[in-house]
Amino acid sequence: MPPFIEAHKLEYAYPLEGGKRILALRGIDLAIEQGEFVALVGPNGSGKSTLARHLNGLLLPTAGEVRVGGLLTSDSRHLWTVRQQVGMVFQNPDNQLVASTVEEDVAFGPENQALPPAEIRRRVDEALGVVGLNGYRTHPPQMLSGGQKQLLAIAGALASRPACIVFDEPTSMLDPPGRRRVLETIRRLNAEERLTVVLITQSMDEAAAARRVLVMHAGRIAMDGPPVEVFEQEEQLQALGLDLPPVVEIAHRLRERGTPLPTGLLTVEALARALC
């Protein structure tokens, strides 16, 4: 089966004043399979958000191509199918909510797809159930916490029944409890609902939960592999301006000082067990 999302020699250039251009993406080749959980990390300006916006056709390549389910995003006949297949949740919880009540906001996607009202109702109920916001149906969005707003945004994306959701730094404006709830929901969506997940994040802790980590730098994919492998490249990550989760860093230092430790220790429990 061909990969669900593919990019071939993807380039994207922003136009500037005076006819100049900035190359935000410099020839990306990428394949994401159905059901994968991919984390996309990199410093600000590395092109993560730009790449994400190519996956649902918000941006179109200035060179190269992007395919979703075999369909070209640049083909206007397929644009709406692409957007139905790949949902997106953005960083600012407030700036993606349009309606005055929770259920109306979830309904926005299906309404745009011109589904019959009974079907919209079904989808809204389903999506609210999955994220656990059933008790808040008629609440106005401003009464929700940041974490709940993001869950609402996720429900809104789910209501269109996409095969994949791209999360653009969904937790960076949340407090730790909110962050945990959102990440747990994302993890569950991938594990139980088989949703393909692309999670853009600045936090290596969050990236550690994914099954595959893509590290971007200056418009290119610099590293691509399971978290365990990527975190082994400590020098390279530091050169790229990225952190390691504390556990991984401790394991590295201990190994440097001669303690025999296996690779691939990502959690406190694993490291503690290895030391004992």
Place this chain on the structure above:
Amino acid sequence: MNLLLPGMYVAADSALHRLDPRVKMGAALLLMAVPFAIQHLASILLLSALVAAIAYLSAAPLPALARTLRTVLWLGFFMFVFYLFTTPGRPLVTVGKIVMTWEGLGAAATQVYRLCLLVVLSAILTFTTSPAQLAHGLEALLGPLTRIGLPVREFALVLTIALRFVPTLFEEIDKIAKAQRARGADPGAGGVRQRVRGWTSVFVPIFISAFRRADELATAMEARGFRGTQQRTRLYQLRLTRWDLVAALVVVAACLAIVGLERLR
């Protein structure tokens, strides 16, 4: 979230809450027009009784309604004084050149009464009808105008989004105002130039942020498949029930009766 706008919607289950917004808006408009067609005390009392009955059916707590009247306290006061002293007629009290007339008293009372009724009726309307429902009702009522090319659906969408962001905007204004106050800007003090700088320091960032918000929101809407309002369906379907028809008939009949009574005298 700290700001309680007088007359804001409160989710409850009163008789009025369950009515169709179109009926409520139409009734409100009608009832707001009636006080301008009546003068006699009897008609005024009847109308007031009708409005009181409606207020009762709305389950709005009296203190809340009273508070909404506070917003027009000063306007009402100035109106009263204005009509009191400028209506010609039989003098009531004379202070030098300034004359208070009986007719003035009557006119002032009537005008203030009309003002209060307008405020109370719109408070009851917004208390029993959520912003979303108001927008739906408006969209439905103005719907036929799309046939002559007016962007009714777009307008309704703009209205809904604006309503949704009002509380968010207030929060942001609060935050920016506090941030600038923390830097020393005191909106109340200083000469004109200082005050202008103070206001600028709050409103420019809000404007900038509003544009950024709009941009992000538009992107999010596109990502959720928004492609114009033409073929959109809706989760909520407004449907008239018998109670809506009954309520509409009752209000229309009562208004006709009150105005008729007025004419007969």
Place this chain on the structure above:
Amino acid sequence: MLIRVEDLSYTYAPGTPLERVALQGVNLEIGPGERVGVLGPTGSGKSTLVQHLAGLLEPTAGQVWLDGVAAHARTAAARARRQRVGLAFQYPEDQIFEQTVFREVAFGPRYLELGAAEITARVRWALEMVGLDSPAMEGRMPLTLSGGEMRRVALAGILAMRPEVLILDEPTAGLDPRGRRELLGRVRAWQEQIGFTLILVSHNLGELARVAERAVVLARGQVVADGSARQVLSDGESLRAAGLDVPQTVALLQALRQAGWEVRTDRLLPEEAVAEIVQAAKLGLAKSVSLRKPEREEARL
């Protein structure tokens, strides 16, 4: 400046359906030059608390004393003290509105009734402190700068007022790891150089561990912990009250301690944890006991 918070309570929108008690009987004293971290979940009252410290809110009950003067009072003495407290809200770049970087940074100092020469000197100094002292920077439009640069301009605007107390609410929110490290390093350097009282509101325990010597935990409007950063940030109970977990370093050391190692568990930074583990191993305080739960429970029986 001595800050004294006495039985402070604050209720939002009293007497309305939106009434909410944000702070309840908070008692706190912060002395000059202290580096204090404030943590707590959303709704715990930390923003409300720091706004009181800057004199922006009037207490519903209790009082905030800045060098013996009520912070919110309308007197000249109170105003003078408020001017010595600098507060940066979250995403401070949102408050930028002037046409040039210079004027933006000069905004605060201008309210201090200083001479033009003094203002210019302060603006230049502040821009140097945030690392934006290139000659072209003063005349640039702030909105054309990158997010990180705009944030530094906003912070310069507060530094230029030469506060004796600097309160930063999540100063690194939204920055990438390198940006966070740089900013935090600068903040630390400023504090060491100038000696102001630093109050840092943050969810990021790693950052607090690097900058704060004292930590205060708020939950539901009350102080649930107040002590040395080392002590508070390794105390699971009060952190959980704030919806937080102990840092991974502490969790690791606690797990080892449970396995019989004799290690201190209040080492907050990775390098400290490493040092602690290595030392324990050298001194033979490490035990190779299995961590498998069922076995240990049997042993206890």
